[in-house]
Each structure stands twice: as structure tokens, then as C-alpha cells.
Amino acid sequence: MSGVTDYPFRSIVKKLGASLLVSEMIASRAMIMQTRQSMQKAKVDELTAVQLAGCEPDIMAEAAKLNEDMGAKIIDINFGCPVKKVVNGYAGSALMRNEKKAAEIIEAVVKAVNVPVTVKIRTGWNNENRNAPRLAKIAEDLGAKMITVHGRTRAQLYNGQADWKFIRNVKEQVKIPVIVNGDIKSLNDIQNALKESRADGVMIGRGAYGRPWLINQAINFLSGNEVSEPTASEKLSIILEHYDNILEYYGNDAGIKIARKHIGWYSSGFKNSSEFRVRVNNMTDSMEVKENIVSFFSQV
Incomplete structure (x- = not known):
């Protein structure tokens, strides 16, 4: 890991x-x-x-x-x-x-x-x-x-x-x-x-x-407790918090690169996820990445 x-x-x-x-x-x-x-x-x-x-x-x-x-x-x-x-x-x-x-x-x-x-x-x-x-x-x-x-x-x-x-x-x-x-x-x-x-x-x-x-x-x-799946909005909140944590810990430049694999895993299996990953992997602006995360996961 x-x-x-x-x-x-x-x-x-x-x-x-x-x-x-x-x-x-x-x-x-x-x-x-x-x-x-x-x-x-x-x-x-x-x-x-x-x-x-x-x-x-x-x-x-x-x-x-x-x-x-x-x-x-x-x-x-x-x-x-x-x-x-x-x-x-x-x-x-x-x-x-x-x-x-x-x-x-x-x-x-x-x-x-x-x-x-x-x-x-x-x-x-x-x-x-x-x-x-x-x-x-x-x-x-x-x-x-x-x-x-x-x-x-x-x-x-x-x-x-x-x-x-x-x-x-x-x-x-x-x-x-x-x-x-x-x-x-x-x-x-x-x-x-x-x-x-x-x-x-x-x-x-x-x-x-x-x-x-x-x-x-x-x-x-x-x-033995009830098990629930996070809602789409809850998952988006988790993804955004994780992304922000990465940027804060590693800095913008390194953080964007490190976040890519996690964004890939979060998006795996969703419609148009391949195109989304290609797009994000070519971005170097942290706000642009974040906007694309919000846009993609708000539609799945």
C-alpha cells in the first residue's frame, strides 16, 4: 500500500x-x-x-x-x-x-x-x-x-x-x-x-x-450494525476532502500528480470515466482539477 x-x-x-x-x-x-x-x-x-x-x-x-x-x-x-x-x-x-x-x-x-x-x-x-x-x-x-x-x-x-x-x-x-x-x-x-x-x-x-x-x-x-452505502453527494464530499488534504500535505504541484491515481480509482466503473481521467491527468491547475471532479461526480 x-x-x-x-x-x-x-x-x-x-x-x-x-x-x-x-x-x-x-x-x-x-x-x-x-x-x-x-x-x-x-x-x-x-x-x-x-x-x-x-x-x-x-x-x-x-x-x-x-x-x-x-x-x-x-x-x-x-x-x-x-x-x-x-x-x-x-x-x-x-x-x-x-x-x-x-x-x-x-x-x-x-x-x-x-x-x-x-x-x-x-x-x-x-x-x-x-x-x-x-x-x-x-x-x-x-x-x-x-x-x-x-x-x-x-x-x-x-x-x-x-x-x-x-x-x-x-x-x-x-x-x-x-x-x-x-x-x-x-x-x-x-x-x-x-x-x-x-x-x-x-x-x-x-x-x-x-x-x-x-x-x-x-x-x-x-x-452487527446496519451497513449503508454513502450517497452520491456524500461520496463527492469525501473525494473533495481527500483531494484538498493531498494538496495541503504535499503542495499543489506534487499534490496534483499524487491525486491522479486516487481520482482514477474513485471514478473507475462510471460512464465516461476514461475520458475524465485522461482530461484530469493532463491538467496542472489545482482549481481546474477540482472543478472537473465536481462536474464529473455530480453527474454519476
């Missing part, structure tokens, strides 16, 4: 009812160097979990402590990112192939902070090496408080279907909460994912692209 769950996005989902916010994945070495980009990613609000990636236990521990001092309520260690750039740096899901190094990282981070430490993993490196249950047990023994499992191997990237049922094997190995992740895009998916995995909760990722209100719908659904 790097490049998506930034501070402007987290502000929106918090306002819509989310009680725990998770940062973008942050490279631990960049964090301790306090680069501008990493500091932007690490801006925390109350009840924010900061997700760290890296392959050096001491650097990960230092970055975790820095984030705790900045207000992070949870440190999440990423052993799940399948992106080539991250894996080639021996971070993310590359650690699924090196349980010894993964254990050293977990141990170092747990010792460095007083806040809970959680771990995000995949089912394994590939179908021949689905070691999530074993790695989850290692994490629990070292003090991790929760495990989130994306139901694919690294080799799958985001292809095929998430194997929710396999996550039962993780659940059987540990006593700490297990969270199911992957392909959760609707309330029906939530119900099926929980049933198949027997997990304690769900993590929504790409399913919230262009639908930040899905988080609140999921909370109400799992709480």
Missing part, C-alpha cells in the same frame, strides 16, 4: 470511522536517516501503526524506537512485500526465505520498543515453500503480538486468488491473533475470508482503493 495509505488517506478513513491506522511501508535505513520522504510517511496520529521494512536487525530496531518516540502505537514488521526492488534488497518477503534473519529482526525490534510489535507475512516464498505457520510460531515465541497473513506466496505477487483456507494452518500454530489479508474487496469477501481462514480479523488493502468508506462498512458489518 506504499503510495496509497499516506497521511491524507489515513485522515479520511479515520474520519470515516477507522480506529487503527497503518502507515505506508517505510524503509528502516531511510527512516533513521530521516529523509524527507520517510518522515512524510511516518507522520503519525493517535492509534497509528507504523510499518517498517529492512534486513538489518540493528537498523530495524533503531527505526522502530524512533517511530515509537514519534508516537507510533504499534510497530509492524513487513515480511510480505513482494515488490522486486524490496526483495532484491533482501527485505519484505525475501525474509520468508531466511527464517534466521527474520527471527533476528523480530527479536531486535521487540527488545527495542515498549509498544506492541506485529508481523505481516505471506503464505511463503512459493508453493513448495509455504512456511507461514512456522514463521508465525517463531514470531510469537519472540514476542510478536499479532500476525497478518496475505494469502499468496511471493512468487504469485498479486496474481491468482488469495488462499484464505491455508491461513488455518497459521491459526493452528499460534495463540496470538491472526489476521487474514488478500482479495478482500466486499462484505461478502470479509465473511468468506473469516470462515475459510478461521482468522480473528481481516485486513483490507487494495479493496479500499477509491472506496475508503469500505473500512467503516466493514466495522459496522462485523459489529
Whole structure:
């Protein structure tokens, strides 16, 4: 979710009812160097979990402590990112192939902070090496408080279907909460994912692209409360607030470029959305973009 769950996005989902916010994945070495980009990613609000990636236990521990001092309520260690750039740096899901190094990282981070430490993993490196249950047990023994499992191997990237049922094997190995992740895009998916995995909760990722209100719908659904779809005018208000948040946080020039992907997701599936996206993607004036957002979403 790097490049998506930034501070402007987290502000929106918090306002819509989310009680725990998770940062973008942050490279631990960049964090301790306090680069501008990493500091932007690490801006925390109350009840924010900061997700760290890296392959050096001491650097990960230092970055975790820095984030705790900045207000992070949870440190999440990423052993799940399948992106080539991250894996080639021996971070993310590359650690699924090196349980010894993964254990050293977990141990170092747990010792460095007083806040809970959680771990995000995949089912394994590939179908021949689905070691999530074993790695989850290692994490629990070292003090991790929760495990989130994306139901694919690294080799799958985001292809095929998430194997929710396999996550039962993780659940059987540990006593700490297990969270199911992957392909959760609707309330029906939530119900099926929980049933198949027997997990304690769900993590929504790409399913919230262009639908930040899905988080609140999921909370109400799992709480047994009434679930409603925002009206067209409510959705427009959310989109405009998100757009304004992006401009305020990044500035006009960078903000317009960053907002384009979100505008694309918000407009996906609507009539004439392709033409709308082409038009907006060629605009450089923030007010012109905003006027086009209002015009388009007032007609859908």
C-alpha cells in the first residue's frame, strides 16, 4: 500500500470511522536517516501503526524506537512485500526465505520498543515453500503480538486468488491473533475470508482503493450494525476532502500528480470515466482539477 495509505488517506478513513491506522511501508535505513520522504510517511496520529521494512536487525530496531518516540502505537514488521526492488534488497518477503534473519529482526525490534510489535507475512516464498505457520510460531515465541497473513506466496505477487483456507494452518500454530489479508474487496469477501481462514480479523488493502468508506462498512458489518452505502453527494464530499488534504500535505504541484491515481480509482466503473481521467491527468491547475471532479461526480 506504499503510495496509497499516506497521511491524507489515513485522515479520511479515520474520519470515516477507522480506529487503527497503518502507515505506508517505510524503509528502516531511510527512516533513521530521516529523509524527507520517510518522515512524510511516518507522520503519525493517535492509534497509528507504523510499518517498517529492512534486513538489518540493528537498523530495524533503531527505526522502530524512533517511530515509537514519534508516537507510533504499534510497530509492524513487513515480511510480505513482494515488490522486486524490496526483495532484491533482501527485505519484505525475501525474509520468508531466511527464517534466521527474520527471527533476528523480530527479536531486535521487540527488545527495542515498549509498544506492541506485529508481523505481516505471506503464505511463503512459493508453493513448495509455504512456511507461514512456522514463521508465525517463531514470531510469537519472540514476542510478536499479532500476525497478518496475505494469502499468496511471493512468487504469485498479486496474481491468482488469495488462499484464505491455508491461513488455518497459521491459526493452528499460534495463540496470538491472526489476521487474514488478500482479495478482500466486499462484505461478502470479509465473511468468506473469516470462515475459510478461521482468522480473528481481516485486513483490507487494495479493496479500499477509491472506496475508503469500505473500512467503516466493514466495522459496522462485523459489529452487527446496519451497513449503508454513502450517497452520491456524500461520496463527492469525501473525494473533495481527500483531494484538498493531498494538496495541503504535499503542495499543489506534487499534490496534483499524487491525486491522479486516487481520482482514477474513485471514478473507475462510471460512464465516461476514461475520458475524465485522461482530461484530469493532463491538467496542472489545482482549481481546474477540482472543478472537473465536481462536474464529473455530480453527474454519476
